[in-house]
Amino acid sequence: MRFTKMQGLGNDYVYLDCTKETPGNLPGLAVRLSDRHFGVGSDGLICIFPSRRADFRMRMFNADGSEGEMCGNGIRCVGKYVYEKGLANRTELTVETLAGVKRLTLHARDGAVETVTVDMGEPAPAPPRTLTVRGREWEVIPISVGNPHIVTYLTGVDGLELAALGPEFERHPAFPERTNTEFVEVVSPDRLKMRVWERGSGETLACGTGACAVLCASALSGRSGRAATVQLRGGDLDIRWDIADNHIYMTGPAVTVFEGQFN
Numbered sequence: 001m002r003f004t005k006m007q008g009l010g011n012d013y014v015y016l017d018c019t020k021e022t023p024g025n026l027p028g029l030a031v032r033l034s035d036r037h038f039g040v041g042s043d044g045l046i047c048i049f050p051s052r053r054a055d056f057r058m059r060m061f062n063a064d065g066s067e068g069e070m071c072g073n074g075i076r077c078v079g080k081y082v083y084e085k086g087l088a089n090r091t092e093l094t095v096e097t098l099a100g101v102k103r104l105t106l107h108a109r110d111g112a113v114e115t116v117t118v119d120m121g122e123p124a125p126a127p128p129r130t131l132t133v134r135g136r137e138w139e140v141i142p143i144s145v146g147n148p149h150i151v152t153y154l155t156g157v158d159g160l161e162l163a164a165l166g167p168e169f170e171r172h173p174a175f176p177e178r179t180n181t182e183f184v185e186v187v188s189p190d191r192l193k194m195r196v197w198e199r200g201s202g203e204t205l206a207c208g209t210g211a212c213a214v215l216c217a218s219a220l221s222g223r224s225g226r227a228a229t230v231q232l233r234g235g236d237l238d239i240r241w242d243i244a245d246n247h248i249y250m251t252g253p254a255v256t257v258f259e260g261q262f263n
């Protein structure tokens with residue numbers, strides 16, 4: 001079956017066109033293809049299907065084979081994929097996910113999609129709480145943007161030992177479904193620097209839903225305004241929380257890396 005490797009700010013996935021045929025055991029395939037030594041190498045697998053409720057439906061699987069409700073960097077790449085492969089001929093699209101139907105606006109030049117704006121819908125924040133992880137107390141703000149996130153603030157985010165800390169947040173007993181965790185340093189009210197430990201994939205270079213959770217948590221706690229640049233290891237995302245419709249809008253790049261075939 002043919003595949004396309006794409007990335008949004010270095011958050012890379014293998015993309016499959018499942019509009020005509022679908023391979024079996026998608027979780028197992030995600031584990032196999034994501035392996036950076038024995039597979040294609042990626043943070044997971046994204047499959048594109050027809051939809052009864054929207055123009056397309058996407059399913060995303062993390063590198064460990066678990067299924068996520070939504071993927072912010074991935075859905076931008078889905079927009080680029082369907083447009084450039086000729087599966088869609090409009091620059092306004094809808095994509096069904098386990099977190100609802102999302103609206104995409106593709107920004108294309110000479111037939112190539114460079115950036116995509118996604119209406120990520122309404123965030124669902126919960127009251128802050130304190131967690132003990134590795135003997136330290138961390139104040140976290142839980143926020144669902146369709147998938148689960150917790151956001152915590154500190155200085156010196158670059159020096160954080162995420163490989164040791166991340167798994168303990170992900171599997172903390174307070175979150176039976178596991179969680180994505182964003183570690184944030186406020187650079188200024190309109191620039192937030194973050195690192196992310198993703199549920200099911202570990203540290204990634206960027207997380208679109210995570211960046212939306214960070215903007216929401218920062219605005220609610222008075223650390224930022226309702227629009228900011230979120231600086232991730234793989235680059236910047238522009239995030240805006242609209243006051244009129246309460247939706248979060250994310251704008252960022254989508255890039256094709258290479259195509260291939262697996263047996």
Ligand SMILES: N[C@@H](CCC[C@H](N)C(=O)O)C(=O)O
Pocket residue numbers: 011062067068069070071072073074147148180198199200201204206207208209210
């Ligand atoms: N990288 C993604 C999020 C992928 C899903 C996440 N790991 C989960 O399990 O919820 C993004 O860009 O949003």
